[in-house]
Structure formats: C-alpha cells, structure tokens
Amino acid sequence: MHHPQPLQSFYIFFFFTYAALPSLSSSIQSLSRGSSISVERPDNVLVSPDGTFSAGFHRIGDNAYFFAIWFNQSTIFTPVWMANRDHPVNGRRSAFSLQGDGNLILTDGGRSTIWTTNTASTSLVQLRLENTGNLVLQNYEENGTLWQSFDFPTDTLLPQQPLTKNSKLISSRSQTNYSSGFYSLYFDNDNILRLLYNGPSISSVYWPDPGFVSWEVQRTTYNNSRIAIFDPFGQFHSSDDLKFISSDFGLGPKRRLTMDFDGNVRLYSLNDKKGSWAVSWLAIRRSCTIHGLCGPNGICVHTPERRCTCPPGFKVKDPADWSQGCEPTFDLSCDAKASSYISVPNVDFYGYDINYTEKLTLEACKYLCLQLCSCKAFMYHMDGLGRCYPKTLLLNGFQELSFSGTMYIKVPKNRTISKEYFTDGIKLNCPLKAHVELPRAYETKQENAFIKYLLLFVSAAGGAELVCILIGWWFMFMNNNDSNAIEQGYLVAATGFKKFSYAELKKATGNFSEEIGRGGAGVVYKGVLSDQRVVAIKRLEGINQGEAEFLAEVSTIGRINHMNLIQMWGFCAEGKHRLLVYEYIEHGSLDDNLFSNSLDWEKRFEIAIGTAKGLGYLHEECLEWVLHCDIKPQNILLDSDYMPKVADFGLSKLLDRRGLDRSSFSTVRGTRGYMAPEWILNLPITSKVDVYSYGIVVLEMVTGKRPTGFHVINGGEGDGRLVPWVRDVMNGRAISKQRRIEEIMDPRIDSGYDLVKMELLVRVALQCVEEERDARPTMSQVAEMLLGHENNQEGL
Structure with missing residues (x-):
C-alpha cells in the first residue's frame, strides 16, 4: 500500500523530530546512590539481566500503588515480593530511593517514609535485581550484601530462596487484594514447618494434621537449624524432613512456591510460551479441611465446586467476606428443657471440644450437651465406640461424604428450623477488584517554566504522532482487509483467549471440510487461523445456553491450565452457533x-x-x-x-x-x-x-x-x-x-x-x-x- 507523498514526508519529519527528544521512561539495570524510581513513571523499572523479573511500582487500586518484584513472562500479574503490601502509597510524588547514606527508603507522596532497609554505608553501593528474582543492595568495595529481598519473603519463595526460623510466608487477603491475609507457612518452636490460620479472633494450626504426632507424618523435631529450600529442579527439602518434588521434576520451568490466599501452599510452574501457571505440587488435597475458610459457624462443602454454606438455622453475615462466617437466627437458652437438636450428617467442626467421651449412646451424648450451657453442638460417631464430642465453638466446619460422623446443633425447641440455608451454598469468590483510594492532599510547588514548556512540546508531539498513527490505520483499513486479522493476532498474543466470529471459524476450517474427530458433544474439525496457527475446532451440539451464560462457563474452562490438559484458545457464541477452539495435537488420540x-x-x-x-x-x-x-x-x-x-x-x-x-x-x-x-x-x-x-x-x-x-x-x-x-x-x-x-x-x-x-x-x-x-x-x-x-x- 502507498501513502500519498505529503503524508510520507510528514512521517519522516516527525520520526526524526521525535527521535531527537530524550527518553522519558525506560527500564534500568541498577540503582546507584542518590537515584530513585518514581511512581509517576511506571515504565521506569529495574529488570533482571535475563529479563525474567522486574521491580517497580504496580497499581492496585484508585490512587494506590505498591513496590513489588514480578515475573515478566506471566500473562497475569504475579508478584513474588512486596515492600509495602499493607501500606499502599499515593500515585503522585511517591518514590523508591537509594539515599546518599546507603539506605533504601520508600516514601509516600513525597512526605513520610513508610518502608526502609535501615542500612548505611560510606562505600560504593548499588541496587540490582538478579536473575534469581532477588533484589540485592550490594557493597562493592567490601564485596558484601547490605540487604536482600530473599531475607524478607512475603507470600512466595523462589528457587534457592531459604525459608528460615526468622521468616515466614504470609498469604494475600484474596486473589486481587495483596495485603496480608490470614494464613502463614512458618517454623514452629518445635522445629516443624507448619501452616497456621490466624483469623480475626482465633488462630489454629492445621498442617501437618494436628491429630498426629510429628513422626506419624514423617517429620522430625530434632533439628534446630529450621531451614527449607527448593532447587531449580523442583525438589524441596526442609530441616524437619519434609521432602517433595514437583510433578514436572527437572531443570527447565520457572517455579514459585506460594502461600495462597485460600490457605494452601502450592508449587507452580510457568509455561514460558503461554505465560500461564500450572500447579505441580500442593500441601493439602482435601482443601475443605483448611481452617477458617468459611468463618465461624460456616461449613466448607464440595458440591462439586468448593463452596461455603451455613448450617440450618444460621445465615451468612457478609457474602463478600466469608471470614465473618454465619450467625444464628435464634437465641439459645441455658434451660435444657427449652432446647433441641437438628442433625447435619457428614459434617464436623474441627477443634474446640469441651471434652471427649467414648462408649456413650447418642441419647446420653444429647443429654450431656444439654446440661452444659456452653455446649453449642456435639459431633457423634456411631462406629461401635460411641464417641461424643461436645463443642463450645463451631469453627473450621467441613462436610465430606467419607466422614461418618454427624453434627447435632443445639436449637430452640419451640422453633421450626428448615434446611434451606444448608442446601444453598455460596461459592468461594473473591472481589474482582482491590479498590483502594488514598484521600490525601498534595502540596503544590511553583513549576519550572522550562520544564513546563518542554512537557507541553512533548505532549503536542505525542498528540501529532497519535493522529498520524490513526490516519495510517484508516488508510490501511481501507486498502488492506488483512489488517483486522493482524490486530486480532495481537489480541490473542496479549490475552491467550479470544472470542471468534462464526465467519472466522468457517473460513479457518474451509467451511468445516476436514473432520478429525467426533463424539457425543459434537464434531471436531481441523482449521488454520489467520495468524497461521493450526487449531482443532469443536462444534458443540445440544447447547441451549444463552451467550452470557455460555461465556461464563467457557471462560472458566479456558482459565484451567495444566500440561496434561488440552489448552483452549477461544470460542464462538454467535446466534445458535457454539464452538470451542483448541490447540491442535499432532499425534491425535490415544x-x-x-x-x-x-x-x-x-x-x-x-x-x-x-x-x-x-x-x-x-x-x-x-x-x-x-x-x-x-x-x-x-x-x-x-x-x-x-x-x-x-x-x-x-x-x-x-x-x-x-x-x-x-x-x-x-x-x-x-x-x-x-x-x-x-x-x-x-x-x-x-x-x-x-x-x-x-x-x-x-x-x-x-x-x-x-x-x-x-x-x-x-x-x-x-x-x-x-x-x-x-x-x-x-x-x-x-x-x-x-x-x-x-x-x-x-x-x-x-x-x-x-x-x-x-x-x-x-x-x-x-x-x-x-x-x-x-x-x-x-x-x-x-x-x-x-x-x-x-x-x-x-x-x-
């Protein structure tokens, strides 16, 4: 395609004019004494030599930022360390600085210091982000490390980063709220690596299973070194003899061990080509046994998705925050004659037993709880031993069909309690956005006239460039129908998941001419997209969902990623057509x-x-x-x-x-x-x-x-x-x-x-x-x- 000659001349003039301007933002390799990274220049970040990691400011809400280290190849933002996870800073005049005295500080809005390394040195110092993801403040004259991020983990360990007696991993509050959550991985005083739920009002250890002594779970207390680490091959070893290897064991994938917001510790492996993460190990497979998931009186249920629900006679306090759990809809009296029970099978609330009695009949257990004003419920095992567990609190609730016990919850005798609440579980969701606003005022300073006019000139030049680009796009669109395909290719590269039109997929398959598979759900065709990717396209039959409902379900499937699961690249929901677009697998089916x-x-x-x-x-x-x-x-x-x-x-x-x-x-x-x-x-x-x-x-x-x-x-x-x-x-x-x-x-x-x-x-x-x-x-x-x-x- 040829542009008119005047437009070409303008492009050439603008290129050389704009190229002569100094760069306003760029990545840097190190931070020297007296230099800083500004929150107002988001592209001004530290980058590791191999390009794996970046360190800089990241926005987490309206007028709220934190300073973090993250993976560059991941399609979703994946921080591995945060300086100020619980104290976000303003979006203006905040800075991360290496001072002249060798101290690293993070300032909020040009005023208060909210984070510091408390280091000092008169020698040559420099801050670098290493290929390991470790942010290191180095004293080059004395060849020593003044400070490093590896010594202060947040919720993630990287290969060769030790977890010690002086450090712990603390989960985020949710998938999008990176402030400190309720769960931590740490070494206890008995030298055992444990998981702790530290909730708003109570705390409890839940891994390894507190019902077993250390040697029954293959741990040892006879090592006071208290250190855990995993290597680049995916092999983890702790001083208490906890050992495991990743399911994709071997040198290659980039990995991270994360204390997740839901209380589970998972080892993740990165697919460099797709930028997606797959779980290659996790600590707890029966995830509903994690303490505190559904708050006081709440019950965690797999139905089959993990959900929180309330027992009969209870209601949820806040559906957006299950840490608050459920509250009763009734008032209990200490009068034994005024109370009765409602049974909930296959349910237990772990811990907080008033006592434990064996060889007790169900009626005797009921009578025992009725006589105790502090008894809120009891769990009974009718397994030949007649085990009775009166409960003073209902916490850490879960339901498993394999669990043979029954929970009997004390309720008023004169009230009819339905099971409505119990059957209506609410899926464990997290807020879509971490909304944080810092309502702070900024001091105004007299502007430098030269800087003001320079910025005006640069802004004008940028505006002219944008106009030229838009004009060029318009000409290209009018003269080249393939431009839309190029844009769509960029979209796929950026998101990895795309909504296709029916016309696109019809063209890609040659009007659905090459059938490569057939099943009860539909026929699979081979296709070639406009960016030359070979795909498998499945036309679904018997789908009666609307487009919005179909999109919700298919996007869930599209987010699931594992090396042994086929990857979905997109879908089509147009009129009556419902199609799924998958990666093409060379050798066909088993x-x-x-x-x-x-x-x-x-x-x-x-x-x-x-x-x-x-x-x-x-x-x-x-x-x-x-x-x-x-x-x-x-x-x-x-x-x-x-x-x-x-x-x-x-x-x-x-x-x-x-x-x-x-x-x-x-x-x-x-x-x-x-x-x-x-x-x-x-x-x-x-x-x-x-x-x-x-x-x-x-x-x-x-x-x-x-x-x-x-x-x-x-x-x-x-x-x-x-x-x-x-x-x-x-x-x-x-x-x-x-x-x-x-x-x-x-x-x-x-x-x-x-x-x-x-x-x-x-x-x-x-x-x-x-x-x-x-x-x-x-x-x-x-x-x-x-x-x-x-x-x-x-x-x-």
Whole structure:
C-alpha cells in the first residue's frame, strides 16, 4: 500500500523530530546512590539481566500503588515480593530511593517514609535485581550484601530462596487484594514447618494434621537449624524432613512456591510460551479441611465446586467476606428443657471440644450437651465406640461424604428450623477488584517554566504522532482487509483467549471440510487461523445456553491450565452457533495410536502417569472443581512427544450446568464400557466416576483389548469383559507373576517392559475399577502411587 507523498514526508519529519527528544521512561539495570524510581513513571523499572523479573511500582487500586518484584513472562500479574503490601502509597510524588547514606527508603507522596532497609554505608553501593528474582543492595568495595529481598519473603519463595526460623510466608487477603491475609507457612518452636490460620479472633494450626504426632507424618523435631529450600529442579527439602518434588521434576520451568490466599501452599510452574501457571505440587488435597475458610459457624462443602454454606438455622453475615462466617437466627437458652437438636450428617467442626467421651449412646451424648450451657453442638460417631464430642465453638466446619460422623446443633425447641440455608451454598469468590483510594492532599510547588514548556512540546508531539498513527490505520483499513486479522493476532498474543466470529471459524476450517474427530458433544474439525496457527475446532451440539451464560462457563474452562490438559484458545457464541477452539495435537488420540505399533511400553506408562496428573488437577487442585464424565481413549490426545493431554474436560458443565451444580445429572454421561456403576444405579456422581473410567483406559492400554466384546483365547469364544478377566488372571495362584503379566499383556508391547512397573500399573488400575466407589483411590493418589515407584527406582 502507498501513502500519498505529503503524508510520507510528514512521517519522516516527525520520526526524526521525535527521535531527537530524550527518553522519558525506560527500564534500568541498577540503582546507584542518590537515584530513585518514581511512581509517576511506571515504565521506569529495574529488570533482571535475563529479563525474567522486574521491580517497580504496580497499581492496585484508585490512587494506590505498591513496590513489588514480578515475573515478566506471566500473562497475569504475579508478584513474588512486596515492600509495602499493607501500606499502599499515593500515585503522585511517591518514590523508591537509594539515599546518599546507603539506605533504601520508600516514601509516600513525597512526605513520610513508610518502608526502609535501615542500612548505611560510606562505600560504593548499588541496587540490582538478579536473575534469581532477588533484589540485592550490594557493597562493592567490601564485596558484601547490605540487604536482600530473599531475607524478607512475603507470600512466595523462589528457587534457592531459604525459608528460615526468622521468616515466614504470609498469604494475600484474596486473589486481587495483596495485603496480608490470614494464613502463614512458618517454623514452629518445635522445629516443624507448619501452616497456621490466624483469623480475626482465633488462630489454629492445621498442617501437618494436628491429630498426629510429628513422626506419624514423617517429620522430625530434632533439628534446630529450621531451614527449607527448593532447587531449580523442583525438589524441596526442609530441616524437619519434609521432602517433595514437583510433578514436572527437572531443570527447565520457572517455579514459585506460594502461600495462597485460600490457605494452601502450592508449587507452580510457568509455561514460558503461554505465560500461564500450572500447579505441580500442593500441601493439602482435601482443601475443605483448611481452617477458617468459611468463618465461624460456616461449613466448607464440595458440591462439586468448593463452596461455603451455613448450617440450618444460621445465615451468612457478609457474602463478600466469608471470614465473618454465619450467625444464628435464634437465641439459645441455658434451660435444657427449652432446647433441641437438628442433625447435619457428614459434617464436623474441627477443634474446640469441651471434652471427649467414648462408649456413650447418642441419647446420653444429647443429654450431656444439654446440661452444659456452653455446649453449642456435639459431633457423634456411631462406629461401635460411641464417641461424643461436645463443642463450645463451631469453627473450621467441613462436610465430606467419607466422614461418618454427624453434627447435632443445639436449637430452640419451640422453633421450626428448615434446611434451606444448608442446601444453598455460596461459592468461594473473591472481589474482582482491590479498590483502594488514598484521600490525601498534595502540596503544590511553583513549576519550572522550562520544564513546563518542554512537557507541553512533548505532549503536542505525542498528540501529532497519535493522529498520524490513526490516519495510517484508516488508510490501511481501507486498502488492506488483512489488517483486522493482524490486530486480532495481537489480541490473542496479549490475552491467550479470544472470542471468534462464526465467519472466522468457517473460513479457518474451509467451511468445516476436514473432520478429525467426533463424539457425543459434537464434531471436531481441523482449521488454520489467520495468524497461521493450526487449531482443532469443536462444534458443540445440544447447547441451549444463552451467550452470557455460555461465556461464563467457557471462560472458566479456558482459565484451567495444566500440561496434561488440552489448552483452549477461544470460542464462538454467535446466534445458535457454539464452538470451542483448541490447540491442535499432532499425534491425535490415544485411540488412534493404541492399536498400532507406535506406543512402546515406556510411552504407555508415561501416558498413564500424565493422564492421572491431569485428572488429579481437575478434581482437586484447580479452584474450579471439574468432573470430566467421559474418560476414554478418544478423549486423551498425544502431542509430538506423546505426552497425554486430556480433552473435552468441562463439557459436562456446558451440557448440564444446573445438574452439575447439584452433584447430580439429568442424563447419563459417558461411553458404554467406560461408565462407572453409579451411572446405572442412579447414585450420586462424584469424581470417582472419572477414576473408574481411567482404570478401564489403563487396562485397555496394558492388554490391547476393548472393555467389552473381545474373545478370550483360553476361555472359549464368548464375549469377554475386560475387568473380570484381568482380575481373574492376576489373582491366579497357579502361575508365576511373569506368566500372569504375559497372559494379559498386549502382544504389541515389546519384551523391554519393566515387570514390576507393569504389575504396579495393573494393580492400580484394578483398584480404580472397584464396584464400590469409596474403595477407589483419588486421581492424585493414583499419580502418587505411580510417581512414587518412579522416584524409588531413581533412588536405587
């Protein structure tokens, strides 16, 4: 495209004129004595030599900033250290300065000092941000460190950053409010690394499980060094013998260990290409057992998403702040005759027991609580021992179907208490914005005339540049239809998630001409976007949601990220059309490869581990608790390295949103042969249905046989069912272990398999397909069993 000659001449004139002006903002490598970083120049930041980290001011609200260190590659703002997390500064005249006496200070609005390192030096000093993310004040003449951010962590540890007896990790208040929260990771006086809930009125330790002594949780108190650290490979070690490794163990990903706002400690790994984080380890898998999540009288429930709810007869104090919990709608009397109970099964409020009594009948336990004015409720285990726990406070409440106890809450006898509050759980949400405004006035100073006119000139020049750019864009739009595609490409690069038009996807697929997959939810087509990215586009069928509702659900799925889950890049919700845009996976599905010679033993074992890790993340680790409901080889895709990626997760949310929220489904989900018995018996649907399907897939990978309808060579020509056949062979005592494995093993697997690992895989799969769902392990336990064997083998 050619611009008119006068416009070209103006561009050339403007470029050289504007280029001659001094740069008003730029990144810097170090801060020397007497220099500072101003809040009014947001691009004036310290950057590590390799570009991984930046340090500078970040806005957290209206007229509110803090000084922080953050990851540059992350698509979401991810701070690793903050100087003033609890005292934001004004957006004018605040500065982070290295003074002449060698002291680092943070000033608010040009007035008060709100943070300082209290250092002093007459030698040459310099502040640098290292590649490790450590902000270091260095004394170069004496070759010493005056101060470093690694010694004062906030909520995050980086590789090689120690947690010591003098430091702790303190969570943020919420996902968007970075002020100090209620949870901390620290070394206790007994030398044990613990998690503490320090709420508005009470505090309690909840990890490791306080119901066990230290040696029962593999910790030792006999080491007073009190230090914990993790290395660049993802291996963590603490002086109390706590050890773990990341699920993506090895040198490569950038990692951080964060004390999250919800009370869990998680190790995250960064995908450099996508800028997204994936959880590679977490401290607590039963997240509702974290103390204080739902406040006093509140109950944490998985239904299947984690929610806070109130017991019968109680109401929430503040839906926007669950730390305040629930309050009763009634007044209790100390008169035993005026009180009664309402039962809440599978619920416990941890701690605050008045006493503990065994071999007590339920009626006797009720009578005991009625006689105590301070008794608010009691928990009773009817397990043969008759255990009675009267409670003086109702805190740390949770509900688990596997918990056999029942909570009996004391209520007035003359009032009818419905269970309305208990059934209406409220999802754990956080404010969308941390709104902080500092209502402080600023002193005015006489302006320097030269500076004033210089700024006016620069502003005019910038305005002229903007006009030229807009004119150029207008010409380009009129003469080049591909400009819109370029802009959309920039949008995708910036956000990673995009709303496509139906016309775009129709063009990308050549009018949906190349079908690469088909399932119950729709047909998948191969496409090429305008930026030349190859994608898989799924046309959904049976979606009756409106655009807003569909957007809400699909954006949730789009935020879920794990190396073993397929990545969604966008969607289309236009008229009656509902389409999802995924990354394209080179080797297709496990089903496409399973009955070929492309999968050797090692690949099959790694596929089993990767699939377990992906499902474990869906079930327990991501904040949006998701059931897949259709695990089968067609929904497990293999990338160029044959790493598995679970596809079609979250479609159950799109297809039956209301049903999923009730932990029940209006229609049966899944594929014949892979479906758990719960679907047929009309039992409540939990994550264990995915565990069952996973077990079937693993047996299929090991044996090379479909779940039903195969011919058993040694057992006649009748239809074979995979699970009973494998179980019969593995339980056979007349033949050796190797013979049993050889009898069930897919003949396509070469002779180089590991007999111990093969047997382990089969035994784990048989556990997964138990008829009784409570006998099945969780997906995270499956991953641990398989990875545990790997780690033991490496240590031999």
